[in-house]
Each structure stands twice: as C-alpha cells, then as structure tokens.
Amino acid sequence: MLAYTIRRIILTLPVLLGVSVVCFALVHISPGDPLISILPADASVDLQERLRVLYGFDRSYAEQFLLWLSRAMQGDLGTSIATGRSVTTEVMRAVGNTLMLASVATVIGFVLGSLFGFVAGYFANSPVDKAASAAAVFGVSVPHYWLGMVLVIIFSAQLGWLPAAGAGPGGSGQWRLDLEHLSYMILPAITMSVIPMGIIARTVRALVSEILAQEFVIGLRARGLSEWGVFLHVVKNAAPTALAVMGIQLGYLLGGSILIETVFSWPGTGMLLNSAIFQRDLPLLQGTILVLALFFVVLNLIVDVMQSALDPRIKR
C-alpha cells in the first residue's frame, strides 16, 4: 500500500513539471509585450528597459521558468496587475467558494446519479431503465450554463423563490453556513450537479448490470441470500469505481466552474479567471490556472490511491 502510494506520487512529479511548463507558457503565448499592461502609455525607452530587467523578461525562457517555478513553490505566484494584491491571496480566497460549490454539486450529482444508475442497472431494458438513461443523456448533453439561465428564469425571475446571483445577501463575497447563504447556493449547485449526475448514472448503470451478470451473484442467490444481501454485494463491488468517478468529477467541476460561476456571479475561481481574462491580468490568469490544475492532479492522485485501497486488484 505504502509502496504503491509512493510510486504513484513519484509518477505524478513529471506531470506536475509539465503542468507548470504549460502554465508558464500561457503568459508567453499571449500576444503582445507582457509589460504592456503595467507600462504607462508614455513610458520612456529607458523605463521600459529597466522594468524589463526588473521583471526578468530580458533573460532566457529557461532562466525565467526556473525563477518563476522556485517562487511558485514558495507560494509566491506574483502580483495581480489589476488589483495590485498578491495572486496567491486572491486565488486562495476564491478557491474556498468554488470548492464549497463544487463539493455540494458533486454530492448531489453522486446521490442522484447512483440512484438512477442502480435502478436502471437493476431493471435493465425496462421503462424505468429507459427513463433513467434518458436522464443520464440529458445530464451529459445539456449546456449547463444555459440550464443555469433557465433555472434563474423559472425560480428567480418568474417565481421569485430564490436569489439569482451572488454568494450571499448584499453581494457578500464570502460564503457562510446559514439559511440565507444556503438559498444562494441552491441554484448554482443544482445546475452544476447535472454533469456528474449524468456521468455517474451511466457508469453505475454499466457497473451494476455487469456485476449482476456475474456468476458469483447467481451463487449468492442459489445459497438463498436475500435480495437485500445481494444488493449489498453489488454495492460493494460497484463502490470503488463509482467513488473514483465521483472524485474525478469533483476535479472537473473545480476547473470547469467558470461558466456556471459567470451565470450566477459566484465569487469563486471561475469569476476570478473571467475578470483576469478581460482585464488582461496574466499573472492572475496563470496563478489561478496553476492552482486549479494542481488541485486536479492531487485529487486524481488521492482517487487512485483510495481506489487501490478499496480494491487491491487495481494495483498494477
């Protein structure tokens, strides 16, 4: 177990290096002089040169990369051009909100998806299966930002039951656990949960119908085990894969929350990215993406290790 974990961590290191290269490159594939957004329009050539040296843009890419990487590893992701605050501070403040939203959405998606998947797998090819499969196709096909809009139209604009935007009353930027804040979370969380719901339903349905067709299930039934007992065996066999899919989906939602956060003005990393893009705030863009990608890589690592703990056959 420990050996597997260590080997898995070592295998992650080159990926992490690759991720940092991509994030570093983001600033350099961006058209135009990277200094342009901080320089005053009438800056003298002399000032330009001094700033270039100050920011290290006069050095080779390799040198710049190493410098940037060593700073990033110490938690210094540079300074936001738009706000003048440290990128790390900005990202860390936003990431909590996104994590909160994505976790709630993943749990909703997992519960509903497993429910649909189990029912569909147990009654394969019945009308119930067809309905559950239709719900799954809906989940993976619907443009979630549009679904968010439709929910706002119905529950905020028409019925007036739920707030349409923000994370709390009066544009509160920080999420807290109380009823008022909870009401702000309902619509974005439901919208976001539709994607993992569809994917988990599909996975669980395939798993359950596959497990039910195996001989050990017939054996269990032949030995007179109750249907509930058989069900528990099916759950135990389906759990590792289903949980792994759930973990990976959480990672996707963390990284993919930009569209939903834009629709609901949710003050998370997605909103941060959005403003970074439109203010051409490249350090902020770079930092946010690096942090989100790191989350995703680490989450995948945890999922892999947990999965091998639950199901020792997976260890390769």
Place this chain on the structure above:
Amino acid sequence: MADATIDLAPPAPIRSAGFWRNVGGRLRRDRTAMAAAFVLLLILLAAIFAPLIAPMDPLEGRLVNRLKPIGTEGHLLGTDELGRDMLSRLIWGGRLSLLMGVTPVVMAFVIGSAIGIVAGYAGGWTNTLIMRTIDVFYAFPSVLLAVALSGALGAGLGNALFSLTVVFIPPIARVAESVTTRLRSSDFIEAARASGAGALTIVRVHVLGNVLGPIFVYATSLIAVSMILASGLSFLGLGVRPPNPEWGLMLNTLRTAIYVQPWVAALPGVMIFMVSISFNLLADGLRSAMEVRQ
C-alpha cells in the same frame, strides 16, 4: 502468365466494406439514432441554406422592435435586445456554431489519431515520450484548458478553434494509442511483417482500418462536448465576436433580458442542447451498431 505471378497487390478489403454495410443496416433500424441524425441533418441544411430560408437579415434590427415575445407578427420567435429577428439569427447562428463545434473535433481526429498510431506502433521510448506529454494535458480539466488557452491568446474565432483542438487531441490520441498497441502484437500484423510489409504499409492497410472505427465513434460523442464548450467560449466572450450570430454569444448578450423576455433569451440554448443531445444519441447508436465498448 508472368502477370499472374508478379501481381502482389494486397487483396481488396472485402470484409471491411461488409462490416460498414452491416453497421449501416443496424444503425438504420435504430429509431433513436435515426431521429437524432434527422434533427442534425435538418439543422445542418438550415445553416447551409440560411440565406434562402431565413426570413430576415440576421444583422439588421430596429431598436423600436427590441425584445418582442415569441409569436409576434412577422417575428415568429421574437426579437433580440437590438430588435433583430430571432428566427433568422438562430438559423444563421447554426453556421458559426456548427463550425465551431465540429471543426476542433475533426482536426483533433486527424492529429490525435496520427499521434496515437505513431506512439502505439513505435512503442518503446517514442511511446513513453509521446504518451507522458499527452498526460500533462490530461492534468487540466477540459473546460479549464480551453479557457486558459483562449484566455491567454485573446478572444477570436481562430484562437477558440485552436484551443478546442488542443483540448481534444489528448483523449483521441489515447484511444488510438491503446487500440494500436493491442493490434501491434496480433497475429495478422506479425504475418504482414513476416511477409515483408513495411511499417507504412502495415499502418495504412491493417492498422488504420481497425483503429479509425473506435475513434470515429468516440469522436462523434466528443462533438457533443465540443458544441457545449465552443458555445461556452463564445458565451464567455472568448469566441465569435458580435454582431455575428452564434448561439453561445446570443445566449450571452440576451442574458440581460431574462427579466423582460425570458423565453426568447433561452432560445439559443435550446439549439445548442438539441445539437449536443443528437450527437450523443447518434454516438450511442453507432457504438451499439458497431458493438464497440469504451
């Protein structure tokens, strides 16, 4: 006499033609898949013949006519925030939306298959190098990678297409690599190699035919994702620029109107949804017709 002995051309691939005919036959009996294909064909035809079908100019509107409801005289699906005819814009919007959704997958299909086949067929260090590089792109959730690239490159159709292509190359390359690796050690490839066929011939004659099927099915379902992502980029303001009609961008500009004409504002999303779900259903049908398992 001499002609008969020299003729070493590979025999015509009779079996593969039969295979595709079988798949076609099975697909035609699949009502859901056929309905999906029909919807897609309809939307595609409407987009191609937009100048003939659309009742009005998609770019011209009168502000006095802004945000008319669905069913207004002369504006069957209402008007948008600048008084432009929604029906015409939805029909015209199909052009850019379909282009943005399909092109990245087609490009990734070509590039990704090539990368995957090379990695799979070469094996060894070449494989390790290529596949570990691909793994790096897997470390980014697809939406994040698309937004990161097009955000850094700046808004615009070309940049959006490029970003989406980069997003879809790794998954396609992975499928192509795994199928090719499995094929490489199979008996009929061994036999071809033993009878002196070069690497290129083997790939062209034996590998491609076996690899392209599974990737094709996979790519069909990727188009569904690509439609949502591409329109999503436009929705964020990173894709097509106004005033051009594109479903994602229309959704974005109409967002302010949800308290005035909510159902008109929701219309472009219906189009994205229809195309996306049709591609998913078609891919499901293709998969079961080919009995390919993911």
